[in-house]
Amino acid sequence: MNFKDLAKNRYTTKKYDATKKIPEAEVNQLKEILNLSPSSINSQPWKFTFVSSQEVKNQLADVSYFNDAKVKEASHVVVFSVLDSVKLFEEQIHKNLPEGPISYYNQFLKPKSDDEIKAWMSHQVYLALGFFLSACASMGIDSTPMEGIKSEGYASILGLENYKPLFSVSIGYRDTEDANQPSKKPKSRLALEEVVVEL
Numbered sequence: 001m002n003f004k005d006l007a008k009n010r011y012t013t014k015k016y017d018a019t020k021k022i023p024e025a026e027v028n029q030l031k032e033i034l035n036l037s038p039s040s041i042n043s044q045p046w047k048f049t050f051v052s053s054q055e056v057k058n059q060l061a062d063v064s065y066f067n068d069a070k071v072k073e074a075s076h077v078v079v080f081s082v083l084d085s086v087k088l089f090e091e092q093i094h095k096n097l098p099e100g101p102i103s104y105y106n107q108f109l110k111p112k113s114d115d116e117i118k119a120w121m122s123h124q125v126y127l128a129l130g131f132f133l134s135a136c137a138s139m140g141i142d143s144t145p146m147e148g149i150k151s152e153g154y155a156s157i158l159g160l161e162n163y164k165p166l167f168s169v170s171i172g173y174r175d176t177e178d179a180n181q182p183s184k185k186p187k188s189r190l191a192l193e194e195v196v197v198e199l
Helices: 003-011 023-034 054-061 063-074 088-094 099-109 113-138 149-156
Strands: 044-052 076-083 142-146 163-172
Touching: 003 113, 003 163, 023 044, 023 113, 044 054, 044 113, 054 063, 054 076, 054 149, 063 142, 063 163, 076 088, 076 113, 076 149, 088 099, 088 113, 113 142, 113 163, 149 163
Parallel strands: none
Antiparallel strands: 044 076, 076 163, 142 163
């Protein structure tokens, strides 16, 4: 299946088949793919937490607003977190990046406020989300990106220090009766000419 067909068939899964689990080899492949995600200046200000434990998923469900069923029933929940300390981020890039990217950071980002730098770091995590959703689709794995989570609750349950959960993604295999799948509910998008401009 080519990428356009994958895009047509991929959708936000609303109901999972809780009896179907993603094989470990494919989970490991997704971990490797996330590790290859793109980011500005190769900054990588992130952490990805894979949760398969039903006990932990149940705890996360309690702090996931209306997404609780998707968290409980999915094979795995992947939590995308961003570094929550500019100081630690700067230590990381000085340790891992060459002079060029560090110079870019020092010139264009470091003069900004901590809140602006943290917003920029969060944008990098969203780049990884798009990469991940596409990877799942290519592997026949269904997914549900969810911003509807209580960040502090997730951090406490997962024992995250210096990282702030931004969103999570449930992954697994759809229930055949999921009403949101394209065969039951056709995709709705704005007209191409409304969103794509050529100059």
